[in-house]
Amino acid sequence: xxxxxxxxxxxxxxxxxxxxxxxxxxxxxxxxxxxxxxxxxxxxxxxxxxxxxxxxxxxxxxxxxxxxxxxxxxxxxxxxxxxxxxxxxxxxxxxxxxxxxxxxxxxxxxxxxxxxxxxxxxxxxxxxxxxxxxxxxxxxxxxxxxxxxxxxxxxxxxxxxxxxxxxxxxxxxxxx
Amino acid sequence: xxxxxxxxxxxxxxxxxxxxxxxxxxxxxxxxxxxxxxxxxxxxxxxxxxxxxxxxxxxxxxxxxxxxxxxxxxxxxxxxxxxxxxxxxxxxxxxxxxxxxxxxxxxxxxxxxxxxxxxxxxxxxxxxxxxxxxxxxxxxxxxxxxxxxxxxxxxxxxxxxxxxxxxxxxxxxxxxxxxxxxxxxxxxxxxxxxxxxxxxxxxxxxxxxxxxxxxxxxxxxxxxxxxxxxxxxxxxxxxxxxxxxxxxxxxxxxxxxxxxxxxxxxxxxxxxxxxxxxxxxxxxxxxxxxxxxxxxxxxxxxxxxxxxxxxxxxxxxxxxxxxxxxxxxxxxxxxxxxxxxxxxxxxxxxxxxxxxxxxxxxxxxxxxxxx
Numbered sequence: 001x002x003x004x005x006x007x008x009x010x011x012x013x014x015x016x017x018x019x020x021x022x023x024x025x026x027x028x029x030x031x032x033x034x035x036x037x038x039x040x041x042x043x044x045x046x047x048x049x050x051x052x053x054x055x056x057x058x059x060x061x062x063x064x065x066x067x068x069x070x071x072x073x074x075x076x077x078x079x080x081x082x083x084x085x086x087x088x089x090x091x092x093x094x095x096x097x098x099x100x101x102x103x104x105x106x107x108x109x110x111x112x113x114x115x116x117x118x119x120x121x122x123x124x125x126x127x128x129x130x131x132x133x134x135x136x137x138x139x140x141x142x143x144x145x146x147x148x149x150x151x152x153x154x155x156x157x158x159x160x161x162x163x164x165x166x167x168x169x170x171x172x173x174x175x176x
Numbered sequence: 177x178x179x180x181x182x183x184x185x186x187x188x189x190x191x192x193x194x195x196x197x198x199x200x201x202x203x204x205x206x207x208x209x210x211x212x213x214x215x216x217x218x219x220x221x222x223x224x225x226x227x228x229x230x231x232x233x234x235x236x237x238x239x240x241x242x243x244x245x246x247x248x249x250x251x252x253x254x255x256x257x258x259x260x261x262x263x264x265x266x267x268x269x270x271x272x273x274x275x276x277x278x279x280x281x282x283x284x285x286x287x288x289x290x291x292x293x294x295x296x297x298x299x300x301x302x303x304x305x306x307x308x309x310x311x312x313x314x315x316x317x318x319x320x321x322x323x324x325x326x327x328x329x330x331x332x333x334x335x336x337x338x339x340x341x342x343x344x345x346x347x348x349x350x351x352x353x354x355x356x357x358x359x360x361x362x363x364x365x366x367x368x369x370x371x372x373x374x375x376x377x378x379x380x381x382x383x384x385x386x387x388x389x390x391x392x393x394x395x396x397x398x399x400x401x402x403x404x405x406x407x408x409x410x411x412x413x414x415x416x417x418x419x420x421x422x423x424x425x426x427x428x429x430x431x432x433x434x435x436x437x438x439x440x441x442x443x444x445x446x447x448x449x450x451x452x453x454x455x456x457x458x459x460x461x462x463x464x465x466x467x468x469x470x471x472x473x474x475x476x477x478x479x480x481x482x483x484x485x486x487x488x489x490x491x492x493x494x495x496x497x498x499x500x501x502x503x504x505x506x507x508x509x510x511x512x513x514x515x516x517x518x519x520x521x522x523x524x525x526x527x528x529x530x531x532x533x534x535x536x537x538x539x540x541x542x543x544x545x546x547x
Contacts, residue, residue, distance in 0.1 A: 023237070030244055034251060041255040048262055052269070055277075056539040059456070059486055066454025095537055097333055097488075107455070110331045 043166050049096045050120065050147040050168045056099040057122065057145060060090060061174045067105050070176050074134050074141050076104055080125040084146065087123030091151065094119035121151035121165075124172075132171075139176040145169060253496070258534070261493040264437035265536035268389050271436065272365055272489055275391075276540045278351040280360050280404075281483045283473060287405040290348035290471040290483060292445050292460060294322060294340040301342055305418040305429045307370045307385055311506050313441065314522030315341040322444070322461040334446055334490045335535045338526070340467070343367040343443035347406040347427045352396055359396035362406055364427035366390055367443050370418070372435065385507065386499070389440035389491065392430035399425075407470060439499045441529055442492035447484035456486055483542075490537045498532025
């Protein structure tokens with residue numbers, strides 16, 4: 001009789017508390033996933049934009065080579081080193097428009113971006129070893145490109161530290 | 177403060193009721209059991225207070241779950257929308273990039289090797305397979321912003337442009353990398369508003385009408401036979417019915433099988449040449465009234481006839497929610513009325529589109545011979 005009574009008894013307070021606790025943990029885990037999902041989606045969209053940068057970079061490098069000379073541009077671009085720092089900078093808006101060099105032969109003011117819209121930072125380096133090392137007698141300048149973002153968040157007073165930026169790398173070549 | 181008082185009251189109620197619930201004995205035995213009657217008398221039903229507390233807790237949990245689920249679903253739909261439209265944009269822009277990079281030009285002064293047109297007259301688009309409606313993309317000045325105004329003294333940007341009723345109709349001669357030997361062929365890119373689900377469209381079973389982005393490519397042998405003049409009448413179409421054969425020699429009325437992306441409501445093209453310092457100079461559009469560009473002359477020609485060295489292209493693609501809204505507005509037979517804050521339908525149409533679409537741009541260097 002006692003066994004039967006035990007098998008039909010109600011939930012104890014401890015059981016109820018544990019059940020609610022498990023439920024709360026599950027809810028918190030789901031809630032914690034939301035921002036990371038959102039961030040991953042935005043990051044994926046930004047990566048897609050950077051994958052179409054090669055022509056924009058070539059157009060801008062062609063402008064710099066025409067304005068200042070091909071060899072002068074090649075000398076201006078630093079060689080790769082470990083770690084990769086201090087490349088030649090190009091910047092662009094979040095939708096990929098207006099990619100330009102802000103420091104070396106910048107475009108007219110009307111063609112530049114306000115600070116808050118500088119979302120992508122593109123850095124370029126020359127290769128330091130053959131076969132892609134720049135040869136002044138050759139007709140091609142191969143460069144290593146690293147695009148990182150977000151470079152400048154709207155409302156921020158300084159650029160985002162490079163350690164927390166997403167990045168995408170590829171190689172572009174410029175014809176003399 | 178009020179919340180704290182409510183919580184204290186709830187705790188007090190729980191403290192008073194829970195011990196009774198926990199110590200209550202359940203059903204103890206079956207028929208013929210002498211102790212059953214006394215057990216039934218001992219086990220009383222839930223009180224109204226207990227039910228109310230249980231209902232409140234259940235409601236709180238359900239509300240929490242509902243908000244979490246709604247948030248997750250909204251994020252999921254937004255992400256799906258984003259991926260769907262960016263995948264379509266990438267497909268269209270990748271093909272356009274490949275074709276433009278391989279563009280072919282000979283300065284013969286006779287043939288037009290590249291042409292762009294913007295049309296604001298629906299009747300002129302009938303032979304492009306457009307299906308008109310009483311309410312659709314506006315033909316008014318709201319849509320005619322091929323060169324947007326400068327903002328804060330900065331150069332205008334392509335993402336603010338609106339390429340008329342038709343969007344750009346771009347056609348040019350390129351090198352078809354799919355053909356044997358990479359032979360020249362004529363291609364065209366354009367938007368057409370038409371049913372997208374094939375021949376089963378009928379009055380009783382109407383197909384969904386969508387703004388669809390098309391790439392029509394004329395086969396290399398047909399291009400050789402027809403010539404390199406992309407504005408020649410031979411590349412035109414005399415019928416409002418879309419071509420059936422994918423190899424048809426038309427740059428005007430593409431078959432449904434040439435569709436690249438749906439819900440593309442605008443397609444914009446800006447063309448540039450480089451000056452002596454390598455700086456890009458826009459040759460199309462020259463101003464907000466520019467509607468056409470025909471590249472057929474040598475590099476020394478005037479801008480309206482020069483072959484471009486760089487192109488900026490843009491696709492505006494509706495989200496799924498945007499496509500649903502535009503469909504309801506255009507084919508809902510007045511089921512949705514214009515909100516009072518909009519003074520006309522054109523303003524309303526563009527407000528809905530801009531709030532429910534994404535813009536994808538790409539800069540393309542045209543690497544073919546340009547002299």
